[in-house]
Amino acid sequence: xxxxxxxxxxxxxxxxxxxxxxxxxxxxxxxxxxxxxxxxxxxxxxxxxxxxxxxxxxxxxxxxxxxxxxxxxxxxxxxxxxxxxxxxxxxxxxxxxxxxxxxxxxxxxxxxxxxxxxxxxxxxxxxxxxxxxxxxxxxxxxxxxxxxxxxxxxxxxxxxxxxxxxxxxxxxxxxxxxxxxxxxxxxxxxxxxxxxxxxxxxxxxxxxxx
Amino acid sequence: xxxxxxxxxxxxxxxxxxxxxxxxxxxxxxxxxxxxxxxxxxxxxxxxxxxxxxxxxxxxxxxxxxxxxxxxxxxxxxxxxxxxxxxxxxxxxxxxxxxxxxxxxxxxxxxxxxxxxxxxxxxxxxxxxxxxxxxxxxxxxxxxxxxxxxxxxxxxxxxxxxxxxxxxxxxxxxxxxxxxxxxxxxxxxxxxxxxxxxxxxxxxxxxxxxxxxxxxx
Amino acid sequence: xxxxxxxxxxxxxxxxxxxxxxxxxxxxxxxxxxxxxxxxxxxxxxxxxxxxxxxxxxxxxxxxxxxxxxxxxxxxxxxxxxxxxxxxxxxxxxxxxxxxxxxxxxxxxxxxxxxxxxxxxxxxxxxxxxxxxxxxxxxxxxxxxxxxxxxxxxxxxxxxxxxxxxxxxxxxxxxxxxxxxxxxxxxxxxxxxxxxxxxxxxxxxxxxxxxxxxxxxxxxxxxxxxxxxxxxxxxxxxxxxxxxxxxxxxxxxxxxxxxxxxxxxxxxxxxxxxxxxxxxx
Numbered sequence: 006x007x008x009x010x011x012x013x014x015x016x017x018x019x020x021x022x023x024x025x026x027x028x029x030x031x032x033x034x035x036x037x038x039x040x041x042x043x044x045x046x047x048x049x050x051x052x053x054x055x056x057x058x059x060x061x062x063x064x065x066x067x068x069x070x071x072x073x074x075x076x077x078x079x080x081x082x083x084x085x086x087x088x089x090x091x092x093x094x095x096x097x098x099x100x101x102x103x104x105x106x107x108x109x110x111x112x113x114x115x116x117x118x119x120x121x122x123x124x125x126x127x128x129x130x131x132x133x134x135x136x137x138x139x140x141x142x143x144x145x146x147x148x149x150x151x152x153x154x155x156x157x158x159x160x161x162x163x164x165x166x167x168x169x170x171x172x173x174x175x176x177x178x179x180x181x182x183x184x185x186x187x188x189x190x191x192x193x194x195x196x197x198x199x200x201x202x203x204x205x206x207x208x209x210x211x212x213x214x215x
Numbered sequence: 216x217x218x219x220x221x222x223x224x225x226x227x228x229x230x231x232x233x234x235x236x237x238x239x240x241x242x243x244x245x246x247x248x249x250x251x252x253x254x255x256x257x258x259x260x261x262x263x264x265x266x267x268x269x270x271x272x273x274x275x276x277x278x279x280x281x282x283x284x285x286x287x288x289x290x291x292x293x294x295x296x297x298x299x300x301x302x303x304x305x306x307x308x309x310x311x312x313x314x315x316x317x318x319x320x321x322x323x324x325x326x327x328x329x330x331x332x333x334x335x336x337x338x339x340x341x342x343x344x345x346x347x348x349x350x351x352x353x354x355x356x357x358x359x360x361x362x363x364x365x366x367x368x369x370x371x372x373x374x375x376x377x378x379x380x381x382x383x384x385x386x387x388x389x390x391x392x393x394x395x396x397x398x399x400x401x402x403x404x405x406x407x408x409x410x411x412x413x414x415x416x417x418x419x420x421x422x423x424x425x426x427x428x429x430x431x432x
Numbered sequence: 433x434x435x436x437x438x439x440x441x442x443x444x445x446x447x448x449x450x451x452x453x454x455x456x457x458x459x460x461x462x463x464x465x466x467x468x469x470x471x472x473x474x475x476x477x478x479x480x481x482x483x484x485x486x487x488x489x490x491x492x493x494x495x496x497x498x499x500x501x502x503x504x505x506x507x508x509x510x511x512x513x514x515x516x517x518x519x520x521x522x523x524x525x526x527x528x529x530x531x532x533x534x535x536x537x538x539x540x541x542x543x544x545x546x547x548x549x550x551x552x553x554x555x556x557x558x559x560x561x562x563x564x565x566x567x568x569x570x571x572x573x574x575x576x577x578x579x580x581x582x583x584x585x586x587x588x589x590x591x592x593x594x595x596x597x598x599x600x601x602x603x604x605x606x607x608x609x610x611x612x613x614x615x616x617x618x619x620x621x622x623x624x625x626x627x628x629x630x631x632x633x634x635x636x637x638x639x640x641x642x643x644x645x646x647x648x649x650x651x652x653x654x655x656x657x658x659x660x661x662x663x664x665x666x667x668x669x670x671x672x673x674x675x676x677x678x679x680x681x682x683x684x685x686x687x688x689x690x691x692x693x694x695x696x697x698x699x700x701x702x703x704x705x706x707x708x709x710x711x712x713x
Contacts (some may be wrong), residue, residue, distance in 0.1 A: 079266020201499020
């Protein structure tokens with residue numbers, strides 16, 4: 006980055022941090038700078054990295070003129086911004102996208118979840134898989150924790166069955182362990198974000214060696 | 216007909232995609248150009264999204280254009296936003312996404328701002344942890360103890376206090392066991408539960424019971 | 433003492449900032465240990481490859497996560513170039529694509545100053561962002577060139593790159609593993625869904641590590657670089673301490689501040705409850 010860019014970056018950073026004291030005009034200016042550049046980035050990279058290469062590769066070289074039909078369907082998305090007389094036209098591309106996603110959910114999307122389910126019950130169908138007793142015990146413990154955590158979500162049965170109710174209570178504690186682990190890692194993540202900005206301000210802007 | 220035709224379209228695309236993935240002959244079918252049929256379908260759907268690339272831009276133009284037209288509070292900022300948006304798009308498309316003029320504001324303003332907006336969360340998490348993390352029952356106590364163990368297992372000070380060579384592998388060893396066993400079990404239960412919920416909703420959409428994504432008439 | 437749970441938020445912000453600035457300016461130098469479950473497998477993967485093997489990195493993060501994932505990417509890329517492993521970069525996020533390119537170029541400058549070959553097009557190539565999401569990435573498995581429209585990040589044709597000439601498809605014979613630097617969606621699920629047979633490693637933001645540990649256990653992911661700590665550990669393994677190592681002391685103090693704040697808040701809360709019960713009695 007040039008010196009001017011570094012100064013602009015530093016001032017924008019400080020404008021953003023001023024929000025911690027209270028909302029102010031500098032923060033609003035920073036906000037209104039960030040949004041248009043982000044939106045423009047999506048448009049420009051899509052244009053140069055996908056639209057033009059695909060047009061050249063498939064439409065120009067291979068003669069796949071029918072791709073323009075899909076492009077025109079995509080343009081129908083903009084009718085959402087028009088009055089109700091025309092906005093229903095956006096349903097066509099939406100339904101194409103939704104259908105395309107639906108098809109994957111009933112074919113290929115379950116694949117990683119099946120792998121996880123099989124791994125969860127590994128202790129039951131392949132107890133000697135890893136060999137070591139500690140590993141076998143851990144796999145069994147994992148399965149019990151997984152099963153009780155699943156049972157927590159059996160809301161309709163939990164009230165009627167004592168087993169599901171008690172197991173669900175244990176499952177709730179297992180979920181709490183997960184949330185605690187998430188919180189612990191989140192603290193590290195958030196502090197890292199600030200440290201990144203701090204290192205920029207100290208090294209690049211103020212030229213302090215760290 | 217304004218809802219029936221889109222429903223039929225989504226059914227056709229869903230069946231098409233399913234057949235492409237599920238049946239070997241269709242999965243491996245090659246077009247005369249040498250491209251696989253399923254890849255050609257993927258390119259077509261990608262080109263569809265290229266057609267909609269300006270949706271965010273037009274939405275911003277509409278909202279901030281209204282602000283300027285009606286001279287709402289802070290309309291000057293809206294004018295600035297739209298000017299910058301049009302400039303960036305014009306320069307970006309005319310030159311390229313790697314061009315010096317296009318990249319200048321991106322590197323100088325957007326990247327630092329994006330990082331700084333997220334870094335505000337560091338302060339918010341400290342403040343939120345202080346104000347909201349109250350041990351009122353066993354559940355919260357379990358969560359708190361695990362959070363402390365994981366936090367200390369992540370950083371050198373925890374490893375200095377209770378090291379890896381000590382009993383149970385120290386904070387790091389305990390943290391790794393927590394992540395590997397109870398956390399993974401709970402996470403997996405949550406993930407599978409969410410997936411089953413998504414499958415249920417998708418089934419409703421496939422059967423036409425759920426049509427909210429098509430909007431109101 | 434009951435006022436412990438009524439500290440002004442701005443005081444908390446200032447306290448945190450002060451406790452983070454000082455160890456950055458004056459590091460304490462606490463030793464960093466390598467996580468055998470998360471970080472070591474990622475290092476072992478590259479270390480076990482031969483010169484000329486090709487690996488792929490995927491940028492699935494934006495500017496907001498660059499503080500954590502940027503140092504990870506730099507340390508990993510340095511390791512690859514030093515080993516002679518060839519690297520191809522792609523991006524699922526448009527906002528992160530230029531970031532990763534800049535980060536890689538910074539490492540290239542350091543490598544070249546040390547006489548290690550890091551030539552763009554020969555030792556590494558950067559394709560960048562391609563719209564279309566997971567289905568286009570899946571198409572790269574069968575025909576990488578066509579799925580990318582034969583164009584790299586600098587809009588050069590793939591045929592101009594000797595490295596990309598070797599990467600026609602993403603099969604196990606060609607690609608010796610993926611690393612996905614992920615901060616959200618789209619990201620890891622692209623690989624667990626469409627590339628289940630490939631070795632997948634993850635450079636993860638710390639927030640997601642709890643969820644990704646689930647995938648590690650199931651064998652869908654082989655190793656994880658967990659946030660800035662993961663970056664620091666990898667830098668130590670590679671022997672080139674960078675930003676990750678320098679900021680770990682501040683991480684330690686930051687964690688202690690948060691623990692202290694939680695304890696203070698709960699102490700104040702308990703005392704207030706007790707005082708309330710006494711008044712009621």
